[in-house]
Amino acid sequence: MAKSPPRPRATRAQRGSIAPLDPNNTFEKVVPPEYEMMIGRAMHTWSSLEQAIEEAVWALLSLDIANGRIVTGRLDANHKISLLRRLCEKRLPLKELQNVLTLIGRLEDLYSTRNLFAHAIWGTNRPSGQVVALSLKEKVPNDSSEDVVVAAYYEISQLGEIVLSMMKATNALVSFRKMVSPR
Secondary structure: OOOOOOOOOOOHHHHOEEEEOOOOOEEEOOOOHHHHHHHHHHHHHHHHHHHHHHHHHHHHOOOOHHHHHHHHOOOOHHHHHHHHHHHHHHHOOHHHHHHHHHHHHHHHHHHHHHHHHHHOEEEEEEOOOEEEEEEOOOOOOOOOOOOOOEEEEOOHHHHHHHHHHHHHHHHHHHHHHHHHOOO
């Protein structure tokens, strides 16, 4: 079997601007309501996306819902994406594999973003008023010391783009599942 091509990765700009939190600023654990709504919408949309990942795995394995749940029910999303990748590499012709691996690369990036959204401490940086997600898990920029809190700054439009990207990925997975198993 041919080795699969490298997958494109999202740029940092697609995931939000990452920088050490300025210790001279004040962080308030409050975000505007429109941010709360978009963060919630991202979590809601991720649930549909994760279900589409499961259904794509089930289709590749020719499993019904009851048996599919046995395979994917206890896996976290990262393992489901990894399983989907391995199954596609094993079962798809190279011509189809290219597009699917690009989609899977996007799923991996969205998973990383979803984790940041779900596990970060969200708030507003003062005096700038920038909405920020603080993370102790996010990798620090190379030019920073290891003892900094990383801040991911998001504009409301970026959150909307991320939700839209999740919706597009869900639709692409549904189309993929129908192609693999048109039941």
